Amino acid sequence: MDMTAVRLTTAAAPGGRALLLRPWTSSDAAGLAELYRDPALRRRAAADVADEAGAARWVNEQRLGWQRGKRFAFAVVDTGAGGSGERLVGHAVLKNVTPGAPSAEVGYWTAAHARGRGVAPRALRALTDWAFAAFADRGLERLELLHQADNTASCRVAEKSRYAFTGTLPAAPPAFPLDGHLHVRERAA
Template identity: 60%
Template sequence: MNAALRTATVVAGPLLLRPWLYDDLPALLDAYRDPAMRSGLHTQVTDEATAERWLRVQEEGRTTGLRYGFAVVDTASGDGPVGHVTLKFPAPGSGSAEVGYWTAAPARGRGIAVQALEALTGWAFTAFAGDGLVRLDLLHRGDNEASCRVAEKTGYGFAEVLPARPPWPLDGHRHERRAG
C-alpha cells in the first residue's frame, strides 16, 4: 500500500479533502441527523458507536487500498467537515471504481458537492492511472434529482437505469465518467 495514498489530501479552492479524523465524530453525527440524508444512504450513523464504526471503515479502506473516504472541509468557513466524498474499488487494480458523496444539510446549495466530486475525480484518475483506472461510476436513487444535477455538472453522463433491489426500494441511476 502506497503510504502517500493512505494520507492523501486534495485542495479544491476553499475546500480541503482530507482523511476523516476521530475529532470529526460530532460533525458526522450532526450530518446524519438530517432525515433526507438518512433516507438516501445505505449506511446509517445513529449514535457514537456507529459513528466510530463508520470512521474505522474509512481508515480500513485506506489501509486496504479499496476505499478512499475524504472529509470535505470548507476552509473559508472554519467549520469542520461539511461533506464526504469517496472512491471505492471493487478489487485492487480494477479498471473502474465507484464514487459517492454527501453534503451536510447546512452546506447544501453552495456547490460543495460539485466542487468536491470534481476534485476527487481528478485525483482518482491521476493517482490510479498507472493501475489502469479508466472509468468512474456514480450511483444514486432515481428520485434524487439533486444527484443527477451534480453528476451532469461534473461530467458524469447518464449510463443506465438500475432496477430496484434490496436494500433500495426504488430504481437507481448509474452515471459514468471516463479518463481523458
C-alpha cells in the first residue's frame, strides 16, 4: 500500500473543523518530541521518545510498518490551527494486520493541548471505517482496542466509537503492569 496516498478526514467537531489523518513523516519528529514532554502521554504510550532523535527513530518505524503492510500509523493533525498550517494533535494506528486473520488492533493517543476536544473519538472512527473498507478483502472482521483499566478516558473514547467493552485482561508484567480493558468492534454486515 502506498503510504503517501492514504489521507483520512474526520467528522468536524461541533462548531469546529475536521481533522486530517496522514502517515507520519520525518518532518514530524521535532513536534512529536515536543508532545512527548507530557508526562501523561509518556505514562500511557509505549514508544521510547525521549528527544528528537528518538522521535525520528519512532517515525521511521512507522514508515517501515506501512512498507511491511502490518502497521498503519497516522499523525492526526489540525490543518487550520491558527492559520499556521498543520499542528499535531494526536496519533491513530491500525496494527497487527495479517492477511487472512479476522482481527487486528487499533490504538491512539491525544496531545495534551488537544485533550477534551473529541480528537480521539473522531480519529478512531475515521481509522475504523478506513480499516474495515481497506482490509475487507483480507478478511478483517473485528477490531480490538486495548487500554489500561485505570484509563477511564479511553473507555469513553471506545464507547463513543462503538467499541463494546468485552472484558478485563489480567496484568502481564513487565510489558503490561496493570490490568487492561478489551473493547471490540465488529464489521457491519
